[in-house]
Amino acid sequence: MIEFNHVFKRYPGEYDALKNVSFKIERGEMVFVTGHSGAGKTTLLKLISLIERPTRGQAVVNGKNLGKLAVRRVPYFRRDLGIVFQNYKLLFDRSVYDNVALPLLVTGVESREVGKRVRAALDKVGLLPKERLNPIVLSGGEQQRVGIARAIVHRPSLLLADEPTGNVDIVLAEEILDLFLDFNHHGVTVLIATHDQRLITRARKRMLVLKHGEIAHDSPSAAGTPQ
């Protein structure tokens, strides 16, 4: 699903955000990317979602070579991705329902189908009763769950999440983790960047540890993490 071979990322006039990063994630895996802040977690996710391009090395996601994908193909590449943002990136000029429906609108799904899928996604995150509300009136945890519903409504094969529990308490964090585990159980490849050790411990999944832009540790699932 994701294969990095000696990937470097250097921002203009800056240090190398990623140095010689190589790893492989199979379809259906669930992987945590962790490390100190500034270690390159976010950069890694940005490369995978083609917000940034690698400076050197080869990165292949979903069979596409990220270094070579034409700009006009980028939107179609992203349609196979679900992205959960740390700051949610919800639109406050429309309802919860319309926020979640956005990825379907973008790809031109039929309106009857849109209603079904949006409600299924909202039901999944437990927010179906709030579909008519504006997300601005929701709590942080609820807003995050709207973001998650939006990330999975178009049934992506790869789900990316950047610090999905960064702004919520432990109870909510565990609820959110359970959602990701459930999506993974249904076959979605999940990649979560987090420094929340509690989550990693609890999930018992594979963990990539980044340190100063390099992979310091790649522990396979259920190992290397204390129980």
Add this chain to the structure above:
Amino acid sequence: MIRFLRKYGRHHRHVLATTLQQLARAPLASLMTVAAIGITLALPTGLYVVIDNLQRMSQGWDTGGQISLFMKRDAAESSIEKLAERVRRMRAVARVDYISRGQALAEFKQLSGFGEALNVLDRNPLPALLVVHPTPGQNPEALQALLRDLRGNDLVETAQLDVDWVRRLHALLALAERAVWSLGALLALAVLLTIGNTIRLAVLNRRDEIEVMKLMGGTDTFIRRPFLYAGVLHGLLGAAVTWVILAVTQLFLSGPIASLAASYGNELRVEGLSVAGSGVLLTAGALLGWLGSRLAVGRHLRAIEPS
């Protein structure tokens, strides 16, 4: 193919609905833009209507360009009649009126009111006159040639062609028309900038939405579409405002025009923008709107990338 078309149509309906909603959400800003466009377009369109009317009215005068042939005083009546007959048969001539010296005097007495004074004179001072009406629709050069031809006759003392002022008027109108077109082009540019600026602000206002849509896999075409719709809608509504301004102006001027027309024996008929003209105006508005937003969106959409 049919599925694709249906999807396409559905999407366009949706975009149109959202665009209208957004227009309704900020009615004052939209209204001001639309009004600015309407007033900008009203100037060249109004001038065009005025010139069009002047041209139409002066068309009638053009064909009236007639040649007056004043006969030598010693020319015999019979030879003048022969000449009239010959001129009548020329291809460039539609009609010839012969006014004999006697008729000329009688007419002059009647019209001038100098009847008594003229009786004092022992002989008729007026020459005989042939009024030559050329066939309508001839160009000025042909008329000049005809004039030269007639002037060459021995019986003719002087020949006058009274079309110079008509020609000058036409030249003036052609000049004015050209000026209106350049003014129109300039103001079209102003409309382009007005719409461009409105759409630029709309794009910046919806920066977050554009960023999110790009992240969700929205193509530039998809993201651009609502802005193009908004541009076309602004342009179209602006042109409609122009139309209303012209209609109201015409109504406002109808009183004075009617009294002016009455003094000209009702020959004056002022026409507003025709149906075809209105169509051109609305199309031009829509096209300017499309172009203005296309230019603005193209530039600013590229600048907004998720980070």
